[in-house]
Amino acid sequence: MTQTMTAPATTAPTAPDTAAGAEILLRALKDQGVEVIFGYPGGAVLPIYDAIFQQNAIRHILVRHEQAAVHAAEGYARSTGKVGVVLVTSGPGATNAVTGLVDALMDSIPVVCLTGQVPTHLIGNDAFQEADTTGITRPATKHNYLVKRSEDLARVVHEAFYVARSGRPGPVVIDLPKDILIGQAPYTEKPEQPHRSYRPATAPQPEQIGRAIALLKSATRPIIYVGGGVINSGDRAAEALTRFVRKTGFPCTSTLMGLGAFPSSDSQFLGMLGMHGTYEANLAMHGCDVMLNVGARFDDRVTGRLNAFSPDSRKIHIDIDPSSINKNVAVEVPVIGDAGMALEALIEAWDNAPTRAPDIASWWAQIRGWQAIDCLKFTQTKAKGGIIKPQHAVKRLYEITRDLGRETYISTEVGQHQMWAAQYIRFEKPNRWLTSGGLGTMGYGLPAAMGAQVAHPDALCIDVAGEASILMNIQEMATLAQYRLPVKVFILNNQYMGMVRQWQELLHGSRYSESYSEALPDFVKLADSFHAVGMRATCIDELDDVIHAMLAEPRAVIADICVDQKENCFPMIPSGAAHNDMILGPEHGTALQDGRAAGLTDEGLVLV
Amino acid sequence: MNAITDQTIRSATISCLVDNEAGVLARVIGLFSGRGYNIDSLTVAPVDDGRGRSRINVVTSGTAMVIEQIKAQLDRLVPVYRVGDLTMSGPHLARELALVKVVASGQTLVDALLEAGRHGARVVDATVASFIFELSESTDRIDIFIAALRPLGLAEISRTGVAAMACGPDTI
Ligand SMILES: Cc1ncc(C[n+]2csc(CCOP(=O)(O)OP(=O)(O)O)c2C)c(N)n1
Numbered sequence: 121m122t123q124t125m126t127a128p129a130t131t132a133p134t135a136p137d138t139a140a141g142a143e144i145l146l147r148a149l150k151d152q153g154v155e156v157i158f159g160y161p162g163g164a165v166l167p168i169y170d171a172i173f174q175q176n177a178i179r180h181i182l183v184r185h186e187q188a189a190v191h192a193a194e195g196y197a198r199s200t201g202k203v204g205v206v207l208v209t210s211g212p213g214a215t216n217a218v219t220g221l222v223d224a225l226m227d228s229i230p231v232v233c234l235t236g237q238v239p240t241h242l243i244g245n246d247a248f249q250e251a252d253t254t255g256i257t258r259p260a261t262k263h264n265y266l267v268k269r270s271e272d273l274a275r276v277v278h279e280a281f282y283v284a285r286s287g288r289p290g291p292v293v294i295d296l297p298k299d300i301l302i303g304q305a306p307y308t309e310k311p312e313q314p315h316r317s318y319r320p321a322t323a324p325q326p327e328q329i330g331r332a333i334a335l336l337k338s339a340t341r342p343i344i345y346v347g348g349g350v351i352n353s354g355d356r357a358a359e360a361l362t363r364f365v366r367k368t369g370f371p372c373t374s375t376l377m378g379l380g381a382f383p384s385s386d387s388q389f390l391g392m393l394g395m396h397g398t399y400e401a402n403l404a405m406h407g408c409d410v411m412l413n414v415g416a417r418f419d420d421r422v423t424g425r426l427n428a429f430s431p432d433s434r435k436i437h438i439d440i441d442p443s444s445i446n447k448n449v450a451v452e453v454p455v456i457g458d459a460g461m462a463l464e465a466l467i468e469a470w471d472n473a474p475t476r477a478p479d480i481a482s483w484w485a486q487i488r489g490w491q492a493i494d495c496l497k498f499t500q501t502k503a504k505g506g507i508i509k510p511q512h513a514v515k516r517l518y519e520i521t522r523d524l525g526r527e528t529y530i531s532t533e534v535g536q537h538q539m540w541a542a543q544y545i546r547f548e549k550p551n552r553w554l555t556s557g558g559l560g561t562m563g564y565g566l567p568a569a570m571g572a573q574v575a576h577p578d579a580l581c582i583d584v585a586g587e588a589s590i591l592m593n594i595q596e597m598a599t600l601a602q603y604r605l606p607v608k609v610f611i612l613n614n615q616y617m618g619m620v621r622q623w624q625e626l627l628h629g630s631r632y633s634e635s636y637s638e639a640l641p642d643f644v645k646l647a648d649s650f651h652a653v654g655m656r657a658t659c660i661d662e663l664d665d666v667i668h669a670m671l672a673e674p675r676a677v678i679a680d681i682c683v684d685q686k687e688n689c690f691p692m693i694p695s696g697a698a699h700n701d702m703i704l705g706p707e708h709g710t711a712l713q714d715g716r717a718a719g720l721t722d723e724g725l726v727l728v
Numbered sequence: 729m730n731a732i733t734d735q736t737i738r739s740a741t742i743s744c745l746v747d748n749e750a751g752v753l754a755r756v757i758g759l760f761s762g763r764g765y766n767i768d769s770l771t772v773a774p775v776d777d778g779r780g781r782s783r784i785n786v787v788t789s790g791t792a793m794v795i796e797q798i799k800a801q802l803d804r805l806v807p808v809y810r811v812g813d814l815t816m817s818g819p820h821l822a823r824e825l826a827l828v829k830v831v832a833s834g835q836t837l838v839d840a841l842l843e844a845g846r847h848g849a850r851v852v853d854a855t856v857a858s859f860i861f862e863l864s865e866s867t868d869r870i871d872i873f874i875a876a877l878r879p880l881g882l883a884e885i886s887r888t889g890v891a892a893m894a895c896g897p898d899t900i
């Protein structure tokens with residue numbers, strides 16, 4: 121069925137550097153620095169699997185579902201700053217990967233996904249396991265390729281990696297017909313010249329930096345709002361950000377994707393902003409007079425109602441993607457370029473500008489006042505047998521891992537637990553936080569933690585999960601077992617699709633339609649059957665012991681933490697409400713009016 | 729800033745130079761349909777010797793903010809070399825070619841021929857019962873020509889959509 125063609129004697133002497141397409145592919149991957157591929161085999165990609173079998177440079181991790189392969193590659197990419205690589209077969213292999221691709225697109229994660237395809241002469245014939253992969257993935261990727269000629273193969277692979285990591289990173293698909301993989305193909309080296317058409321600008325324009333500094337120095341109520349672009353830009357950007365924030369003395373807040381870009385323990389950090397952001401971050405965004413956005417995109421989770429978003433501020437926006445500028449929010453000073461380079465330019469210009477740093481003492485006094493509200497406050501009973509508050513479980517997980525001092529990577533699924541993780545876990549460094557922000561993909565966390573664990577075998581990789589989300593890619597427990605990846609799955613089991621239940625409570629008169637997690641598996645037994653270790657905490661006196669045991673366990677763990685089913689995630693800015701229409705929750709005496717939360721409007725109800 | 733909050737809808741003629749690769753047109757069209765932008769007219773054809781590059785001309789409409797978005801979105805497509813907004817960058821020419829068939833008899837057919845002459849259209853096919861006229865003009869003038877033929881046996885229209893270029897020495 122398959123054959124490898126290792127430089128047969130019949131090769132024309134004029135083409136010395138040729139080999140079977142599959143081998144050329146692997147060689148190009150190796151030259152791109154690829155160390156690991158997350159994949160799943162099938163008929164169309166058998167030549168690649170055969171070539172993988174015959175080499176040792178690149179490791180293959182066999183996942184149990186192609187969606188998980190992409191999320192694992194995302195976790196690998198996000199935790200290393202490298203490009204993640206996926207290999208799937210044609211047809212269902214490719215369609216299964218689509219959710220992961222869109223996830224990577226929305227969160228700007230560099231991934232190269234190799235998809236098998238039926239041989240070129242059968243394309244379009246509804247052949248077995250044929251899908252129009254380039255057609256299906258066109259809006260799901262940053263770019264995609266169908267390799268129709270052997271001579272294009274190596275060039276396309278090199279180009280795909282360049283496109284995936286350059287500018288605003290994203291997923292790139294290379295669709296590989298089987299005849300291209302089997303037939304002889306020439307090898308071409310990584311190109312030296314710049315790409316002919318795709319050359320995103322990275323150096324910020326000096327005059328825009330000058331305008332930004334003038335604005336920042338004139339501020340009396342400034343704020344720095346950072347996003348995932350700082351993480352994508354790399355460690356240098358996070359370091360520059362930290363220096364700039366400390367130099368200016370300005371308050372700093374972060375999007376969900378930006379957590380870790382600035383150290384959370386710093387007194388200038390106001391926590392996450394947005395729908396479930398802190399009171400102080402959102403009010404500071406609302407009340408600021410100058411806003412510096414670095415690598416964030418004014419997403420609707422962050423802005424709330426657009427026409428009420430930060431009404432009195434003049435805005436500076438640093439982004440590598442010109443289409444992010446003025447997409448949702450009009451800004452006065454756009455700076456197009458790499459976040460790290462722009463921040464370094466800002467530092468230099470700040471120092472060189474003759475104007476003194478603004479006096480923002482009264483602004484800080486106001487912010488400290490908002491912080492005093494303690495918006496993340498919750499009450500955990502200490503009584504024996506007392507029910508565990510999910511916030512407390514996350515807080516203890518954070519404190520115990522922090523005290524342990526091991527290098528720690530946290531991923532999440534999607535729901536309330538994700539928001540609690542974002543609120544109560546403090547990240548001091550970039551690339552340690554892996555979450556599905558833009559697409560909000562349940563099932564992301566386990567494979568993402570797996571990808572991070574592959575990249576960092578000695579680190580602690582924890583998936584903070586919900587009992588509903590975890591079932592969406594639970595099959596990856598088998599992958600953990602096969603490769604002895606000691607990922608810890610920390611389930612906040614509230615027996616509800618908690619985030620859905622919360623919206624139903626606040627927006628739909630507490631009619632809990634289909635949001636109860638009926639017929640759950642026994643997670644302890646489930647762990648056991650997947651060769652992992654299962655643990656459970658049912659009340660407060662068991663919580664710390666379970667966390668300690670989980671962290672001490674050298675194998676993979678599922679810790680089933682039974683938490684309060686009725687807990688809601690606050691603060692909350694309901695969809696379509698303004699930042700100053702935040703609901704603070706029962707700790708702060710917020711009640712429902714007419715079965716609906718304050719600040720909710722009928723217009724808001726149509727929003728997601 | 730005012731340009732961004734301005735809600736008036738304007739028409740824009742955007743030209744881009746693209747790699748002449750399979751799927752490039754689908755990327756451009758997908759961008760418009762996926763993001764809900766209008767396409768009033770779209771043309772594409774190779775424009776260099778080796779047929780390696782094509783020029784796509786799109787006539788679209790939207791607020792200033794939307795038009796800026798369209799340009800930025802086009803520009804970040806990998807196979808796109810350059811994007812030019814002809815409407816914004818000064819005077820430009822926009823032409824399309826129309827083939828218009830009239831089927832009539834007697835005086836009506838004669839009137840159609842006279843009408844075509846008045847608009848500067850050429851007769852490219854003639855039978856005892858029909859004419860095909862060819863007219864290369866701006867979109868507006870072609871609209872007027874077609875309207876004039878409507879009572880005179882207008883039977884079929886085929887239009888190319890707009891090819892456009894900036895006036896003077898500047899290129900995109
Ligand atoms: C694939 C997918 N389907 C549906 C949703 C909508 N959704 C968002 S949160 C959520 C509930 C998640 O429940 P669980 O994992 O138990 O987390 P909890 O909110 O209870 O912490 C659902 C269904 C989604 N985000 N992703």
Ligand SMILES: [Mg+2]
Binds near residue numbers: 535613614615616618
């Ligand atoms: Mg739940």
